[in-house]
Amino acid sequence: MMIHFTLNGMAREMKINPGENVQKLLFSLGMHSVRNSDDGFGFAGSDAILYNGRIVNASLLIAAQLDHAEIRTSESLGQWNALSLVQQAMVDVGVVQSGYNDPAAALIITDLLERIANPTREEIDDALSGLFSRDAGWQQYYQVIELAVARKNDPQARMTVAPTFRDDLAVIGKPWPKTDAAKMVQAKPCYVEDRITPDACVIKMLRSPHAHALITHLDVSKAEALPGVVHVITHRNCPDIYYTPGGQSAPEPSPLDRRMFGKKMRHVGDRVAAVVAESEEIALAALELIDVKYDVLKPVLSIDEAMADDAPVVHDEPVVYVAGAPQTLEEDNRHAAQRGEHMVINFPIGSRPRKNIAASIHGHIGDMEKGFAEADVIIERTYHSTQAQQCPAEPHICFTRMDGDRLIIHASTQVPWHLRRQVARLVGMKQHKVHVIKERVGGGFGSKQDILLEEVCAWATCVTGRPVYFRYTREEEFIANTSRHVAKVTVKLGAKKDGRLTAVKMDFRANTGPYGNHSLTVPSNGPALSLPLYPCDNVDFQVTTYYSNICPTGAYQGYGAPKGTFAMTMALAELAEQLHIDQLEIIERNRVHEGQELKILGAIGEGKAPTSVPSAASCALEAILRQGRKMIDWSSPKPQDGDWRTGRGVAIIMQKSGIPDIDQANCMIKLESDGTFIVHSGGADIGTGLDTVVTKLTAEVLHCAPEEVHVISGDTDHALFDKGAYASSGTCFSGNAARKAAENLREKILFHGAQMLGEPVADVQLVAPGVVRGKQGEVSYAEIAHKAETGTGFGTLVATASYITADFAFPYGANFAEVAVNTRTGEIRLDKFYALLDCGTPVNPELALGQIYGASMRAIGHSLSEEILYDAEGHPLTRDLRSYGAPKIGDIPRDFRAVLVPSDDKVGPFGAKSISEIGVNGAAPAIATAIHDACGVWLREWHFTPEKILTALEKM
Structure with missing residues (x-):
């Protein structure tokens, strides 16, 4: 079917499949603001467009409905190098965090202000009611609209959106735009889905329909024979290696109780087989051709059920200890199921799998008997919490490809370095042959600390040589993602x-x-x-x-x-x-x-x-x-x-x-020839603004403006090791590494600046903007850098630092x-x-x-x-x-x-x-x-x- 429509003011003529999803169609046309958060249910609003002047979720439309329609997306706002009034207000207020739904928010607010000059709170709530934002908390959107309304009347209008702190510091404690906010609110390509190449294969996963079961029969031959199917991964042809999905420092304090694919299903949604195919439609059709039979077992659902003497054993396989094996291990393993599978425990963590205990620990101080004896009143209560889901706007997604003999992983991850270590081990490669690129993360909240699909995607690429992507559906986010205990x-x-x-x-x-x-x-x-x-x-x-x-x-x-x-x-x-x-x-x-x-x-x-x-x-x-x-x-x-x-x-x-005592962060900073700085930070900014924190810390130490600093982060080829974004460690660990590296570079700049001035180091100091000043004169950072890179120079000025602490x-x-x-x-x-x-x-x-x-x-x-x-x-x-x-x-x-x-x-x-x-x-x-x-x-x-x-x- 041939259709004619207008897209952001430009006439378009296209041949389309009438039933094609409009969100997918617009995204394929480069409209990266039209994103998919909820598989077309129209709940999240990340796919918002203006359809004939009305806000509509693109995923609820089919391509035939575009005929003779006028479509406007967030790409129509502002210019490629200039933000619109609303986009700028969003950046200035600080509402942009993970950014995945922010282009949609900008379009919705723009439409609201074009219809209503000064909307009430109720009108704002109504306009934004179709948008899901897990990170922003909504309150700042009212400030965004207030500021945008003020700037419609006075382009120079300002708003105090937060108090300032530390008058003795130049940039720390003062508002400053998040370094990636403009890019995200404009929907510039920055997420994993924006990197997927047209020739990439797709993975679709066949998952267990049972909470507890053994696979007794698995036949994938019909799926493998389907034209367009490239490979099918099962427990028979995956790596025979055990690991934990948890992205933690090695040796991990968790049981290594996961195999990429296993014979025993332990939850609804557990992995049975992965189809690697040339299209999503082929992959889904192949899943229907896989023949599986199960021996369904009684499930264990609650803590009380798991504790029962006659409870089914979730992990009945033998256990192997790397260190500190208990004396009863040999006897316990004699009673274990012999399916050719096992689990590994790095060191004692109080694990007793035969009792359904994954880990345990006990500790105390003082004298409990004495403490309760001294009490005038004693109470004892029990409290319960239920299971909750992180719900990042961007579902889990990974894209892998080969570059010669190197595996490239584009990941939405909180732990690029742990991810590299885990994947390298699983696919049998040295770490220097695996390059993890942490793209911008559209929300994680802990869930992207775990390695849940990247290893399957990487293995598929290693086996087939093809670029492959794997993206969770929203249903998979609920049944295969890790949620709250x-x-x-x-x-x-x-x-x-x-x-x-x-x-x-x-x-x-x-x-x-x-x-x-x-x-x-x-x-x-x-x-x-x-x-x-x-x-x-x-x-x-x-x-x-x-x-x-x-x-x-x-x-x-x-x-x-x-x-x-x-x-x-x-x-x-x-x-x-x-x-x-x-x-x-x-x-x-x-x-x-x-x-x-x-x-x-x-x-x-x-x-x-x-x-x-x-x-x-x-x-x-x-x-x-x-x-x-x-x-x-x-x-x-x-x-x-x-x-x-x-x-x-x-x-x-x-x-x-x-x-403390476990994690570490590292940073490297170099002085460029024009006096600016590039920071190579191992830290992973997942929407928290860590790159902005590193920028400001560097600028504070080196007496330069933040715009003179550029941060490269979370890239295992172009930065130094950092344990990742978890345990609230970004500012303290990654930030301190940046501060120390900047201090080390400051000393080098002072030393070489003093040499160029012919003065003692004790007589020179750094002053803003980017100058070494002595008693007799001054020299700019650019002049120092230029001297460093001449034939008689002392070499590019680079400084590194590590941060560890017991405090x-x-x-x-x-x-x-x-x-x-x-x-x-x-x-x-x-x-x-x-x-x-x-x-x-x-x-x-x-x-x-x-x-x-x-x-x-x-x-x-x-x-x-x-x-x-x-x-x-x-x-x-x-x-x-x-x-x-x-x-x-x-x-x-x-x-x-x-x-x-x-x-x-x-x-x-x-x-x-x-x-x-x-x-x-x-x-x-x-x-x-x-x-x-x-x-x-x-x-x-x-x-x-x-x-x-x-x-x-x-x-x-």
Whole structure:
């Protein structure tokens, strides 16, 4: 069929298949703003276009509907080298993070402002109601529109979007545009899908329909015979190597219990076979031709089921230890299933697979018997959390190709270096033959710390020699991605009558699902990031992680801390009620103070014993709680309206800034011949603004403008090793490596500048902009660089640095919530939510606020609406964004504020600490304690629903 239409003002004539999807068609025409987040369901809005003057999701249209239509995409905004008014406002406000849906947002807002000159909040909410944004948290979009409206009337209009910090510094603590924001909001090619070549093959995966089963018959011959099928991968022809999908430093503190393809299926969605074909249609047709028969086994779905004496064993294969094998290993392996498969454990992690235990750890300080004996009151409560999904706007995706004898991997990953190490081992190549290019990441939130499809894609390319891409569908994101662990946490508290704690005991049990990636470290962080908030002389913790047949779990932002924080905060609040003490008062009586030693952390490590006992070197909780109490008017009367009851709640929170003694970051900086700088940073910017942080740290040290610095990051050929973007480590580890490299380069510049001036080094200094000044004169960086590169010069000025540390930098914070609960219907309305956080010196304040808003909204979603549900046989019922419950703009609190409260930290660069992860830790307990304050019920399982409210009120 021949169609005629107008695309961004240009007439087009095309021959098309009438039923072709318009999103795919426009993307193939170079309209990279029209992206696919939800497989054509029209929920996410990343494919928004203007179709005859109306915002429409392109994936809901077929090509025949384009005939004689006028189409406008985000590419029509601005010019190739200049942003539109709305795009510029988005950059200036700092709303652009991972950026995947931001071109769609820019088009929607532009259309809104063309229709309504000064829209109300309700009109803004209506316009953006069809857009899904997992990272931005929505609140800043109101500022974007306010700024854009102001600039329509006055192009020079400015807005203070964030406070500034550290008057003694030039660029640190001051707003500065995110270095990649313009590129992303303009939809310039920067994601993996933008790199896929037309000749690339596609992978489609046949997945298990059963939660627990053995493959008894597998015939792929008909699929292999289908024209266009290049290869089929199964357990018979994949590498016989065991690994963990978790992207962690080696040796990994997780069981190596995954084979690329296995004979035993451990969850619905487990891998059966991968078809590599020349088109998606051929690959899908080939899947239908694969003949599989299963011996279906009884599934294990819950922690309690996994603990039962007669529970089916999820991992019944033999175990091989690299080091530290238990004495019972030989006997245990005699009873193991002999299918020619096994698992590997690097070192003791408390694993007992025959008991469905993937990992366990125990620790204590003080005398528990004495602590409870001294208590005037003892309470013990158990709390539960459900499984939640990261839902990045960009699904998991990988593109691999050969370049001579080298394997090139274009990846949307948080851990390019761990990915290279894992893939090289699996495909049998040396690491220097594998080049990982971390493209811009359209959202990860922990899920892209795991290696979930890259190794299959790489193996397909190595076997066939063909370029190959593999992209998850949204359903695969729910059944084959790694999500948040389910937890069951029991807290026992002993206290004096005044509420001061005498003993704390935490039993943290987690459901890791079918594989043990992060099975030690995520649950260990539950006590590690909650118990130190309330230092006590007598503390005991037990962590036990169980295998089951739910869909996989792994790293999710917060990394165990939200579950531990929920249990500890709730137990303390229940203790306060029993003692008739105000919740905020009991927190004040027990909370950590600046400089206080955190003794319990001397007993908790991440697969390695701590070398020292850390302290709260910087902690702004006193100022945070004082300010939060005033903001929410803590002690004022609570309004009641008919069936509606109002309540207030609070939770204090903490996080790490990397993993001392384990992780490392490296950086290299070189001076270019015109006096500018190129930074080669191993850090992985996943939308957090790490490249901008590195840029600003470099500029601060070298007394130049940030625009004089260019950062190359996350590329294993063109940067130095960095452990990756996890554990809130970017600013502290990657940032400190950049700071140290800049300081090393500064010394070289000073030395050679002094030589050129004929003055002692002690008499010269760096001054902005880019000058070495002495007592007798000055020389520019460009002149020094030029001299360095002449025939008599001293060579290009380059400096490197590594950063490792045994010191901790803990960000702290508090969440305050005000809710209204309808005691007749059970409805919960979150009216106010205030997130006050101490991240030391905020390097980029407006980006830090964006991180807080986004993290808070994810946590609010986990608390009020999000959960993955299963039937009795382990089939996940939640398989798309529409049914999952992730919040949109209409779900944000009416009064939603993020506040940066600075402190002076000695570990982070220029006093900076992490910010992006801590924001997810406190919403659930703040909301739950507010619900109790409103209607008197304790909800000990989150998320919180009207049904749970009514059940607790005994109205159901």
